[in-house]
Amino acid sequence: MHEFSIASAVVATAVKHAGGRRVTxxxxxxxxxxxxxxxxxxFAFEIVARETxxxxxxxxxxxxxxxxxxxxxxxTWTLERLPLRCPRCGDGGVAVVGGEELEVESxxxxxxxxxxx
Amino acid sequence: xxxxxxxxxxxxxxxxATIAEANRADFDRAGVAVINLMSAPGAGKTTVLxxxxxxxxxxxxxxRVGVLEGDVQGxxxxxxxAQLHVPVVQLDTGSGFGxxxxxxxNMVRSALPLLALDDLDLxxxxxxxNLVCPAEFRIGEDARIMVSSVAEGDDKPxxxxxxxxxxxxxxxxKVDLLAHVDFDLDKFFYHLEAVHPGVAHLEVSAxxxxxxxxxxxxxxxxxxxxxxxxxx
Numbered sequence: 001m002h003e004f005s006i007a008s009a010v011v012a013t014a015v016k017h018a019g020g021r022r023v024t025x026x027x028x029x030x031x032x033x034x035x036x037x038x039x040x041x042x043f044a045f046e047i048v049a050r051e052t053x054x055x056x057x058x059x060x061x062x063x064x065x066x067x068x069x070x071x072x073x074x075x076t077w078t079l080e081r082l083p084l085r086c087p088r089c090g091d092g093g094v095a096v097v098g099g100e101e102l103e104v105e106s107x108x109x110x111x112x113x114x115x116x117x
Numbered sequence: 118x119x120x121x122x123x124x125x126x127x128x129x130x131x132x133x134a135t136i137a138e139a140n141r142a143d144f145d146r147a148g149v150a151v152i153n154l155m156s157a158p159g160a161g162k163t164t165v166l167x168x169x170x171x172x173x174x175x176x177x178x179x180x181r182v183g184v185l186e187g188d189v190q191g192x193x194x195x196x197x198x199a200q201l202h203v204p205v206v207q208l209d210t211g212s213g214f215g216x217x218x219x220x221x222x223n224m225v226r227s228a229l230p231l232l233a234l235d236d237l238d239l240x241x242x243x244x245x246x247n248l249v250c251p252a253e254f255r256i257g258e259d260a261r262i263m264v265s266s267v268a269e270g271d272d273k274p275x276x277x278x279x280x281x282x283x284x285x286x287x288x289x290x291k292v293d294l295l296a297h298v299d300f301d302l303d304k305f306f307y308h309l310e311a312v313h314p315g316v317a318h319l320e321v322s323a324x325x326x327x328x329x330x331x332x333x334x335x336x337x338x339x340x341x342x343x344x345x346x347x348x349x
Contacts (some may be wrong), residue, residue, distance in 0.1 A: 009132060011132065012132060018121055083310070084311060084312055084314060103127065104129050104132060106124050106126075107125055
């Protein structure tokens, strides 16, 4: 249930960037290699957002596929499933170049029209 | 009132990473290398440590070891290690009846004032028993060790890839039980290779003492290893 800890971190990050404005949407990028269950995270987010600027905000997420790169082959591909090994040369020295994201990409906030002048 | 989008592009665990870096800086200043020891509940983390530290709180060529015990509740593990005259600090992740399922950088930071870092060369942080959550949170460690026991099954690397992928050493414990369980060592290492190619591993039995000498040697070498490249 580390989703509660992560949800708290997401709320803190959103509040930090909200500049005191009420947050209506929080958009995440969730890497496929992170062990985060989006539904559990959304549930935890709703609870930990209470009495913060994020209260009632909608949590959205884009899943980022796992991308790996084989150094000997200089080739990058999307990893659908394990093993973490190059299908062409069999080398195990592949580097993960995508799929580890746990990023607050953007937030949507409410703003008074007067403030935008 | 209208709505505007604000670009953030910030890792949600940035705050944890920042505190982990501060921990690492404090450890470096005191000349202490730090191990994050992780496993499922019951894999034998504490018993392995008891074996490793059975002859006292120094290992190898005078490497002084201390332990930070992370538990959801109670001080049973810390009490066991304190009996061996090992400097040990208990860190409960909650109050009352149960707390967090993992240690994070801030919890470890809160324990720093209780640790006599200047008297240590190696600090072993025993994380909460859990194969999922601890893997997500760096605490400022130099290396991660994962203990997996043969009683748990040989498919665990495939089921908990993040944990097995983010460690520098995998300790396979309870090998004295191999004759009694359906655990295939070759299959385990094949699966391990699939999620973490080339990772170091040791076969040990905390019960019989098999492999403990090798583990002690690996641990004693950590303060001399150049781990600066490892993420905090």
